[in-house]
Amino acid sequence: MDFHTNVCIFAAKMTTITDIAAALGITPSTVSRALAGNPRVKEETRIAVQKKAEELGYEPNVVASNLRKGQSRIVGIVVPRIHREFFSNVIGGAENILNQAGYNVLICQTLESFDAEIKALKTLKNYRVAGVLLSHAINSMSGKHVKDILGSTPLVQFDRVFPDLPGAKIVGANCEGAYKATMHLIESGYRKIGTLAGFMTSQAYVERLAGYRMALEASGLPYDNSIVFYNTIVRETGYEAALKAIEAGCDALYSSGAFSALGAVDALKEKGFKGADEFGIVATSNEGFTGLMSPSLSTLNQHPFEMGEAAARAFLEGRVDTQVIPMELIIRQSSNKNNKWLK
Amino acid sequence: MDFHTNVCIFAAKMTTITDIAAALGITPSTVSRALAGNPRVKEETRIAVQKKAEELGYEPNVVASNLRKGQSRIVGIVVPRIHREFFSNVIGGAENILNQAGYNVLICQTLESFDAEIKALKTLKNYRVAGVLLSHAINSMSGKHVKDILGSTPLVQFDRVFPDLPGAKIVGANCEGAYKATMHLIESGYRKIGTLAGFMTSQAYVERLAGYRMALEASGLPYDNSIVFYNTIVRETGYEAALKAIEAGCDALYSSGAFSALGAVDALKEKGFKGADEFGIVATSNEGFTGLMSPSLSTLNQHPFEMGEAAARAFLEGRVDTQVIPMELIIRQSSNKNNKWLK
DNA sequence: AAATAAAATTCAAACGTTTGCACAAATTTT
């Protein structure tokens, strides 16, 4: 059943390589070679072919070409959610690089569903894509399914990666970033620093927690599990955790996410905190809003766009190593003791 | 030259329909029909084929299938920039619907370049996509090129559309939205309302300006071109225009964009304005940051996700009409006279 | 039991390219 019957009844017959050949009294092979710039075809006929192709409005059928060549110029990108700021930036960066290299991107979102991830990978394999850029759904527990489905298709994992899978990996400097952020709080004079930690099923959050702990221990401060608030990544849970942190006597928080930090700010405002001299916050992820809210949030910029570019380049260059994208600490009002939140 | 030589030397031979046929001593045609659920193949052999397909780990080659069928299950989406909040939401909404209908999306970004738009459309045509969802680059002046390239490929334009192109169009209720926003300012008691207008080469901005004007005239207020600030869509120009608006004695602004409104807020803060009772602002586009900044911005929500869904459905249903997605006025601090900005 | 109808399968071509091999023509070498 054709959905588009009412739109276009007669699909315009497109001119093929064979049409060009017929018009010039030569063979499709020669036309193919001419258009491909093969040096074994005479200059003269190459010109003639190009001219005729232009004249007939020829556009190559890449589906046929891909079938014959057994490979395509499409790279699949699998992300949990396209419209999450982090991922849309990764995609934007990757598309940019891939497009320059003559590739196009086929996008699948898993909406954090493991089953959808499997389906997406199968689809991409069925399209015989040249490679896959993948960030796992949050509830994927291992990379076994990927290997089974993708087989020999080159894979680049980014952000959420599984070490048991071969191939390139692009990850944020989670541990180092968390260390830097926590150290910044310590050096600013905060003394009881809690953390809004994420899900320990995710490597990235595990590493951030580790970095937080390392900074504390390197400074001789105690690591206190009672002020580690696990599974806190959204605004609501950030708010609740922050209330508990205040109760516990914390004077600062390192947050593994940006939205949980937003919730924490809600809690601080509600409790009458007035500035970073009273309570400091540094969040991971330099989401657009963090620089615009009040107080503006100190963050770790993960450079998602650059991460996408790195993933694309890793694919293009056939790399199989792990690259760590440094996180940049951006100090704003929420951790700047000399700066009242509301000026 | 194969980039991936070091990654995978032997491309795993994938099992084909022919392999299944050979294993069962039948013909590829029967296998094809069996897998397609054609009623002309015996129940018994259909089961056998499915079993063997499973056993051999068969995955269909959709490239071959597409070539033979002369159509694909890919829909191309062309946007100026993937990682702009509005577009990433449109894409997210469209992908969701299309995926449910068995389609996948190939994404191209034009980075606002007319040439890149042409290239993207050609690429999509070369892939013989089932349809194209398109939002034009800002410097495209007409839709002629689209018709020439796309031919009979179904087209759905969204947000930035050209009326001279046939096919479905999904647009925001720009005029109505601007009217509503401006009327809200008028009803709130503001008396000299300027506007941060966009580029008049873009239909959307023209309509927003028209809606602004209609509201003024419907209320007996003068339309004063000296407080219409054209080409003002980024933070910097919004800032500068707002300074002029203040100078000109305005007490409110309707902004055609969100970032220009952000710049306007910068200007107001700098000039010592303290609340919406002194100066009101309503912006178009309910970007995420608008609800989180201080003062929170009153906005018109364009419902980009729903717009993407509508575009996808328009394609699936073969519609050729124009759908108008209503804009929802969200009143926040920036236009709420009872609410000091800084509380 | 022969004739007819229905059901299941096979045959072969097609989709538009690409490419190894063969071949002819033009050019260079002996």
Added chain:
DNA sequence: AAAATTTGTGCAAACGTTTGAATTTTATTT
């Protein structure tokens, strides 16, 4: 001038699937 080389084209098969028409098998009717 014959032999060897280079240069440019053509031939035909292949990529993996789908599909109209032909054919075989099975079931139903006379």
